[in-house]
Amino acid sequence: MRQLLLCIIGSFLLAASASAQQYPTKPIRLIVAFAPGGASDVLARLLAQRLGESLGQVVIVDNRPSAGGIIGTDLVAKAAPDGYTLLLGSAAAFAITPHLSAKLPYDTRRDFVPIAPFTRVTFVLNVNPKVDARSVKDLIALAKSKPGTLNIGSAGNGTTTHMVGEMFKHTAGIDLVHVPYKGAGPAMVDLISGQIHVLFDAAITTLPQLKAGRLRALAVGSPERSALLPDLPTIGEAGLPGFTAGNWFGIFAPAKVPATLVRKLNSEINKVIDTPDARADMLRRGVEPLTMSQDKFRQLVAEEYERYGKLVKVADIKIN
Numbered sequence: 001m002r003q004l005l006l007c008i009i010g011s012f013l014l015a016a017s018a019s020a021q022q023y024p025t026k027p028i029r030l031i032v033a034f035a036p037g038g039a040s041d042v043l044a045r046l047l048a049q050r051l052g053e054s055l056g057q058v059v060i061v062d063n064r065p066s067a068g069g070i071i072g073t074d075l076v077a078k079a080a081p082d083g084y085t086l087l088l089g090s091a092a093a094f095a096i097t098p099h100l101s102a103k104l105p106y107d108t109r110r111d112f113v114p115i116a117p118f119t120r121v122t123f124v125l126n127v128n129p130k131v132d133a134r135s136v137k138d139l140i141a142l143a144k145s146k147p148g149t150l151n152i153g154s155a156g157n158g159t160t161t162h163m164v165g166e167m168f169k170h171t172a173g174i175d176l177v178h179v180p181y182k183g184a185g186p187a188m189v190d191l192i193s194g195q196i197h198v199l200f201d202a203a204i205t206t207l208p209q210l211k212a213g214r215l216r217a218l219a220v221g222s223p224e225r226s227a228l229l230p231d232l233p234t235i236g237e238a239g240l241p242g243f244t245a246g247n248w249f250g251i252f253a254p255a256k257v258p259a260t261l262v263r264k265l266n267s268e269i270n271k272v273i274d275t276p277d278a279r280a281d282m283l284r285r286g287v288e289p290l291t292m293s294q295d296k297f298r299q300l301v302a303e304e305y306e307r308y309g310k311l312v313k314v315a316d317i318k319i320n
Contacts, residue, residue, distance in 0.1 A: 023264060024056075024057040024083065024084065026057065026084065027057055027059070027060050027084075028055070028057060028058070028060065028083070029060050029084060030047075030060065030062065030086050030088060030251075031062050031076050031088065032044045032063050032064070032088045033064055033069035033070070033071065033072025033087070033088070033093070034063065034065050034072075035063060041061065043118075043119055043285075043287065044061050047059075047118050050272040050275075050278055051268060054271060055268055068097075070105070073089075073106065074105045076112070076252065076253070076254060077105075077106035077112065079254050080254070081253070081254040081255065081256035082257070083253065083257050083258070083265065086115070087112070087252045087253070088249060088250075088251065089112070089114075089250055089252040090160075090247055090248065090249050090250070091246070091247045091248050091304055092159070092247060093108070094108045094112075094114075094305065095304035095305045095307070095308045096163055096308050097158070099308060099312040100312065100317070100319050108305070109302075109305065110255065112252045112253065113252065113253050113255050113257055113298075114250060114252055114294065114298045115250070115253055115265045115266055115269065115297070116269040116270060116292070116294060116297055117251075117290045117291070117297050118251065118269055118289065118291070119248065119249050119282055119287045119288065119289060119290055120247070120248045120249075120288045121248065121249070121288075122202065122221070122226045122229070123160075123161070123164055123201065123202060123203070123220065123221040123247070124200070124201060124210075124217050124219075124220055124221070124229065125139075125168070125198070125200055125217070125220070125221065125235060126200070126206060126209075126215045126217050127191075127197060127198050127199075127215065128192070128196070128197055128215060129213070129215060130194055131150070131198070134218070135218060135219075135239070136235055136239040137238065138218075139198070139218060140174055143174035143175065150176050150177070151176060151178070151179050151198070152165045152168075152169070152176040152177070152178055152196065152197070152199065153180075153181055153187035153191060153196040153199045154181065154187060154200070155181060155182075155183050156182060157180045157317075157319050158317070158319045161187075161200045162317075163245075163308060163311065164200045164246070165198075166178070166315045166317060167245050168200070168243070170315060171240050171243050172240060176198060179196050184205060187199055188201060188205060188209065192209060192215060200221065202247075203228045203229060203286055205286075207228065207229075218232075219232060219234060219235045219238040220232050220233075221245035222234060222244065222246055223236070223244045225237075227283060227288055228283065228288065248290060248300075250290075251269060253265075266293065266294040266297075269291075270291040270292075273291050
């Protein structure tokens with residue numbers, strides 16, 4: 001009986017290994033839960049083309065915009081766990097939204113497996129040039145000397161820029177008045193005009209304004225200096241040790257996808273992103289390549305989930 005059981009297990013493992021070696025045998029769908037033309041869509045297509053070439057099969061970007069990304073995400077949660085339906089996910093979707101939306105039709109921790117990240121969006125801490133602060137320490141000192149008189153904009157309640165701003169306030173122990181906008185663009189316009197004083201925004205939209213002298217950048221929220229702004233210190237270096245905040249994009253699959261396929265996809269994604277051409281293409285688009293093992297990515301997602309969850313409770317953040 002024991003020998004029969006071992007044979008069955010062995011046959012199963014050989015079949016799984018053979019399946020992983022043959023995968024993929026048909027096109028792969030990469031679900032993007034937002035409309036074509038946006039940042040998520042552009043980044044997904046950048047990866048899909050290269051991944052398809054590496055795997056020898058077409059990777060089709062399938063846009064499913066609706067309900068703030070919930071519809072597309074739910075589609076993947078309920079898809080067959082065979083490796084042929086994948087999701088473009090982000091820190092916003094997997095670490096923030098679950099704490100702010102009580103009625104999600106899926107559980108991001110139970111229904112998905114993180115496969116690999118592929119890019120990081122660096123957030124820059126900006127101030128209007130008229131604000132009397134030329135460093136992070138200056139800004140903290142100014143805010144403490146005038147509590148509640150400086151304000152900080154965001155792309156809207158519950159967005160990544162809102163959460164990063166709240167994290168900065170909480171970590172620094174300062175009082176900045178939150179001003180939500182309907183998108184990062186309007187917030188940037190008001191920062192430049194002086195209607196708001198402080199704004200975290202992506203490097204891709206900060207760089208043109210910074211070069212034109214319309215704002216002052218104090219630091220980046222990434223754990224290490226950004227290749228896009230190498231002369232700018234991290235917030236950790238500039239006065240708040242250990243502070244990290246930003247957004248990342250990665251690939252997720254339904255939870256029960258075989259581990260062999262997860263490992264293969266992680267290896268292929270890391271390989272295509274770590275090429276000089278892909279790295280240069282991402283930097284041109286204002287984002288930075290990000291590669292790591294599947295275990296490290298799973299740990300990152302879990303840590304971000306816990307960190308933002310604690311922030312939501314401490315800061316009593318709610319979506320109106």
